[in-house]
Amino acid sequence: MDSQQIANPEAEMKSALIAGAHMPLIVKPENYWKAVNLRRPKGCDCLGCKNFKRLPSHLHESADIFCRNSFEAWRVEVENLITTEGKNDILTQYLKGSSYTAAFYVALVDNASFTAYAVGDTAAQIGGSNGWAEAVPYSNATRVAWTGGTASGGSVDNSGSVASFTINATKTIRGAFLVTNSTKSGTTGKIYGEADFGSSRSVLSGDTLQVTVTATMS
Numbered sequence: 001m002d003s004q005q006i007a008n009p010e011a012e013m014k015s016a017l018i019a020g021a022h023m024p025l026i027v028k029p030e031n032y033w034k035a036v037n038l039r040r041p042k043g044c045d046c047l048g049c050k051n052f053k054r055l056p057s058h059l060h061e062s063a064d065i066f067c068r069n070s071f072e073a074w075r076v077e078v079e080n081l082i083t084t085e086g087k088n089d090i091l092t093q094y095l096k097g098s099s100y101t102a103a104f105y106v107a108l109v110d111n112a113s114f115t116a117y118a119v120g121d122t123a124a125q126i127g128g129s130n131g132w133a134e135a136v137p138y139s140n141a142t143r144v145a146w147t148g149g150t151a152s153g154g155s156v157d158n159s160g161s162v163a164s165f166t167i168n169a170t171k172t173i174r175g176a177f178l179v180t181n182s183t184k185s186g187t188t189g190k191i192y193g194e195a196d197f198g199s200s201r202s203v204l205s206g207d208t209l210q211v212t213v214t215a216t217m218s
Contacts, residue, residue, distance in 0.1 A: 039070060
């Protein structure tokens, strides 16, 4: 027998734990984003389009403005970047915390002045030193809530309650992010993750942008 072979690996492991050996627990957070932009045909006279045109924008969230004849203008399906701020929040609130109620919101990234996403981006620097600014071309009163379903297989998503933006202005957007603060353009809270759409995408007043975020731990 090789003199270097461990005779009792279980005993050796216990000894290492007692001695305080470095044995890291590795958990890798990942997100997968799907964004689908639905557009109203010009001149559509369905009930949803009539309500969209007739009602003031502040009533759109509670009214039936869904276009029965909408078509898919574009879609993107991408993985995203998890910020250091987001990772630290996971560790602080879950592994270290004792009382925590999760609240996450989906928000949009403006293509204007966009340079890059970075792991060091923070909520405090939205519109500041982050390489991007927030876009708010929608009538929803706040950033749109992310409502996750039941976690299974190390994954949870909001497919049962898709984040839906009611677009009320023409805008070019670059991506989206998940944040713990509901206030449009708010700079408190934590950014969990950011998704790059890969190229600029246009939204028009009357569009409905639906965003699904799948969070995974591997």
